[in-house]
Amino acid sequence: MLxxxxxxxILTAVIALWVILPWQGALALAALFTAWLLLxxxxxxxxxxxxxxxxxxxxxxxASAVIVVGIxxxxxxxxxxxxxxxxxxxxxxxxxxxxxxxVLRGASASEVMSVLDSTSVTLIPQAPGIARDAQGRxxxxxxxxxxxxxxxxxxxxxxxxxxxxxGVGEQAWAVRPHVRIVxxxxxxxxxxxxxxxxxxxxxxxxxxxxxxxxxxxxxxxxAGVFASGDALESEIWGDVPVVADTYRRAGSRGAVTARLTSxxxxxxxxxxxxxxxxxxxxxxxxxxxxxxxxxxxxxVIRIIGITVGIIMAIGAMFGALNTMFAAVAARxxxxxxxxxxxxxxxPVVVAVMLETMLLALxxxxxxGLLAWAIxxxxxxxxxxxxxxxxxxxxxxxxxxxxxxxWALAIGxxxxxxxAVRAARVPVTTALREL
Amino acid sequence: MKYLHLVWASLFRxxxxxxxxxxxxxxxxxxxxxxxxxxxxxxxxxxxxxGAQRLQTGSKLSFIQTLPxxxxxRMLMVPGVKDVTYANWFxxxxxxxxxxxxSLAVAPNYLDLYPEILVSDAERKAFAAxxxxxxxGERLVERYGWKIGDRIPLQSTIFPNRxxxxxxxxxxxxxxxSGDQKNSAFFDQMFLLHWKYFDETTPYNRGQVGxxxxxxxxxxxxxxxxxxxxxxxxxSDHETRTQTEQAATAAWMKQLADIGLIxxxxxxxxxxxxxxxxxxxxxxxxxxxxxxxxxxxxxxFSDFSVLAMVLAESLLLLVLGGxxxxxxxxxxxxxxxxxxxxxxxxxxxxxxxxxxGIALMLLIGLLVGALPAWRAMRLNIVDALAGR
Numbered sequence: 001m002l003x004x005x006x007x008x009x010i011l012t013a014v015i016a017l018w019v020i021l022p023w024q025g026a027l028a029l030a031a032l033f034t035a036w037l038l039l040x041x042x043x044x045x046x047x048x049x050x051x052x053x054x055x056x057x058x059x060x061x062x063a064s065a066v067i068v069v070g071i072x073x074x075x076x077x078x079x080x081x082x083x084x085x086x087x088x089x090x091x092x093x094x095x096x097x098x099x100x101x102x103v104l105r106g107a108s109a110s111e112v113m114s115v116l117d118s119t120s121v122t123l124i125p126q127a128p129g130i131a132r133d134a135q136g137r138x139x140x141x142x143x144x145x146x147x148x149x150x151x152x153x154x155x156x157x158x159x160x161x162x163x164x165x166x167g168v169g170e171q172a173w174a175v176r177p178h179v180r181i182v183x184x185x186x187x188x189x190x191x192x193x194x195x196x197x198x199x200x201x202x203x204x205x206x207x208x209x210x211x212x213x214x215x216x217x218x219x220x221x222x223a224g225v226f227a228s229g230d231a232l233e234s235e236i237w238g239d240v241p242v243v244a245d246t247y248r249r250a251g252s253r254g255a256v257t258a259r260l261t262s263x264x265x266x267x268x269x270x271x272x273x274x275x276x277x278x279x280x281x282x283x284x285x286x287x288x289x290x291x292x293x294x295x296x297x298x299x300v301i302r303i304i305g306i307t308v309g310i311i312m313a314i315g316a317m318f319g320a321l322n323t324m325f326a327a328v329a330a331r332x333x334x335x336x337x338x339x340x341x342x343x344x345x346x347p348v349v350v351a352v353m354l355e356t357m358l359l360a361l362x363x364x365x366x367x368g369l370l371a372w373a374i375x376x377x378x379x380x381x382x383x384x385x386x387x388x389x390x391x392x393x394x395x396x397x398x399x400x401x402x403x404x405x406w407a408l409a410i411g412x413x414x415x416x417x418x419a420v421r422a423a424r425v426p427v428t429t430a431l432r433e434l
Numbered sequence: 435m436k437y438l439h440l441v442w443a444s445l446f447r448x449x450x451x452x453x454x455x456x457x458x459x460x461x462x463x464x465x466x467x468x469x470x471x472x473x474x475x476x477x478x479x480x481x482x483x484x485g486a487q488r489l490q491t492g493s494k495l496s497f498i499q500t501l502p503x504x505x506x507x508r509m510l511m512v513p514g515v516k517d518v519t520y521a522n523w524f525x526x527x528x529x530x531x532x533x534x535x536x537s538l539a540v541a542p543n544y545l546d547l548y549p550e551i552l553v554s555d556a557e558r559k560a561f562a563a564x565x566x567x568x569x570x571g572e573r574l575v576e577r578y579g580w581k582i583g584d585r586i587p588l589q590s591t592i593f594p595n596r597x598x599x600x601x602x603x604x605x606x607x608x609x610x611x612s613g614d615q616k617n618s619a620f621f622d623q624m625f626l627l628h629w630k631y632f633d634e635t636t637p638y639n640r641g642q643v644g645x646x647x648x649x650x651x652x653x654x655x656x657x658x659x660x661x662x663x664x665x666x667x668x669x670s671d672h673e674t675r676t677q678t679e680q681a682a683t684a685a686w687m688k689q690l691a692d693i694g695l696i697x698x699x700x701x702x703x704x705x706x707x708x709x710x711x712x713x714x715x716x717x718x719x720x721x722x723x724x725x726x727x728x729x730x731x732x733x734x735f736s737d738f739s740v741l742a743m744v745l746a747e748s749l750l751l752l753v754l755g756g757x758x759x760x761x762x763x764x765x766x767x768x769x770x771x772x773x774x775x776x777x778x779x780x781x782x783x784x785x786x787x788x789x790x791g792i793a794l795m796l797l798i799g800l801l802v803g804a805l806p807a808w809r810a811m812r813l814n815i816v817d818a819l820a821g822r
Binding site: 076109160 | 450451454455457458459461462464465468469493494495496497498499525527531532534589591592598600638669670671673675685686688689690691692699700703704706707708710711714715717718
């Protein structure tokens with residue numbers, strides 16, 4: 001009893017260390033272990049015992065599959081859920097950059113809530129640090145972000161969703177050079193024309209160039225479709241004075257986004273605006289702004305992923321325990337014989353663990369590959385600030401590594417107890433069994 | 435039934451194995467219970483007897499666009515309308531702009547339309563009498579340690595007051611409790627202030643209303659009334675869109691996440707694994723007992739009763755683990771809801787989840803037991819006893 005308690009304590013410590021171990025550490029550990037297997041006498045004993053165990057695996061195909069599939073399930077689900085969090089935060093993070101800045105009215109949580117009066121809108125582009133175009137005009141775009149109700153693609157009649165509508169200034173394209181028109185053309189200033197993001201075009205009906213959509217009581221024409229590879233793709237854009245008129249905003253704007261001469265220019269830009277007594281604004285790089293916007297949601301998805309993962313892991317762990325106890329019991333005589341002819345306890349423990357960890361590794365790889373094959377670049381959508389936000393799940397190498405770590409941890413726990421039992425049963429009892 | 439003790443004994447013949455398998459099954463059904471609760475809370479959002487009587491009217495253009503207050507009187511004249519109230523989004527935040535407080539500026543009769551929000555009569559009177567008064571949800575009060583009589587600062591992330599500052603202050607005059615635990619997730623987190631005070635204090639609103647809520651006399655007339663309300667402002671610059679509360683909430687939830695798909699995929703993976711795992715246990719169990727089964731047959735048990743006994747064993751295993759798992763889920767859910775600080779509010783495991791869960795236990799139990807039971811039935815006594 002006391003021994004088992006001690007084992008649990010050691011286990012907790014090992015798992016805790018394992019969680020914080022980077023991949024280099026794991027690699028070093030693996031190298032060290034291999035060296036031990038090959039070079040020391042006990043290591044050689046362990047590897048020969050392990051070889052016998054592993055060579056009998058095909059005979060226990062069903063039972064071994066329980067470990068592999070169980071762990072693959074855990075890793076697959078975990079990686080898919082984390083990939084959702086990753087894809088979401090990447091999409092928002094990519095929207096921002098270090099060399100563009102966003103100016104909001106003070107204490108506004110987002111662009112939608114911010115209102116800048118016309119004086120501020122005139123003053124902000126005059127601040128130092130803003131890049132200038134060929135004609136010498138500052139590259140800054142006063143914008144408003146509002147929501148619009150649009151019919152959902154393939155939805156029931158009358159079913160509407162909310163889309164983020166951004167009224168942009170003429171410099172918007174220069175502020176965000178990565179935004180390019182993939183179909184049709186840009187909207188013409190002064191007209192009720194829209195360009196729609198690729199993501200929005202997927203979610204809402206009637207988003208092809210030339211088609212007309214109704215915003216409230218007005219009819220707007222879709223001029224083109226744009227791609228940007230980030231959160232902007234879920235938006236639709238129109239000319240800012242026209243959008244402001246539709247939403248009865250007169251001369252006020254929501255926020256100003258500006259391209260800086262360089263990331264280093266940001267400090268000066270921010271200081272100049274904050275020092276101006278006529279302005280009461282918050283200045284952030286767009287990278288910071290969009291990263292903060294994604295924080296909460298990313299955290300929620302991660303917590304859900306890890307909770308589901310832990311519960312599934314418990315199930316898989318007990319499945320592995322079951323299988324390995326059965327495997328050890330089936331080979332009880334063989335193991336006892338080995339110990340009787342002089343093999344130590346340690347090689348036996350290591351051999352059983354090695355076998356379980358190999359199965360777990362296979363499960364981890366299988367689960368990770370499945371998650372990658374099915375869910376990498378899988379499109380999903382949720383509610384952004386005020387509209388539908390499309391993003392793609394991203395199965396990154398870091399996530400696959402996290403999945404493998406989980407798999408090996410489950411294998412470790414699942415193998416340890418059966419291994420210790422195999423090594424601790426008195427030889428005489430084991431030989432008499434069956 | 436009379437063989438129950440026999441089935442029970444064979445199930446616990448190998449205690450360790452059965453217990454380990456049981457834990458796996460418990461984990462699977464615990465997860466099922468939790469995820470199904472999440473799915474149900476999404477599905478049920480907005481479904482309630484009171485909610486069915488309420489219509490929401492917002493701007494057709496978008497939910498952030500406001501409507502003139504003059505509509506109030508005209509909406510009251512629509513036949514079949516019992517009462518109309520209105521509210522504005524205040525966008526409050528406490529201490530930090532990212533610490534959002536779910537705050538609404540509401541008309542004096544707002545609470546009349548929401549009987550599921552419980553406020554004592556004295557506190558309602560105090561609210562009506564205090565211009566800067568606020569009613570605060572129970573959980574919100576707990577979270578920030580406020581009490582009745584406190585004057586608290588609240589910033590609005592949208593509206594400055596007359597002095598151009600976004601720091602407002604309110605007197606807490608009452609506490610709201612939610613009368614219906616299952617469907618009123620938001621009410622005990624809400625912060626209500628007077629629309630009149632809000633409108634007079636901020637220069638940015640000028641008699642605008644965020645949305646109207648209409649109570650109808652007869653639920654069956656809801657569609658006709660919704661159309662009549664929308665007809666009032668047809669072809670104006672502030673066209674409206676009126677929906678039942680249920681439809682409006684369902685549309686939001688649908689945009690938030692396709693929760694059915696996510697839950698379905700996870701549970702698919704879990705149950706597939708479980709099938710394999712418990713199937714393996716049952717195969718082992720029957721393989722070990724080949725001799726005993728042959729003896730049973732020798733002393734006169736029919737092929738069919740051997741089949742039934744093995745099936746019963748796997749059903750018992752699944753049902754036992756499944757029920758324990760769901761029971762565990764019903765214990766854990768209230769704890770999670772209570773400790774999430776209002777972030778999560780899950781309904782308890784409902785009759786629907788139990789039914790679906792039990793159906794799944796039976797189905798998986800039958801699937802898992804089918805192959806071993808078939809083998810046991812086809813067992814040849816002579817071969818089995820001879821160990822061939």
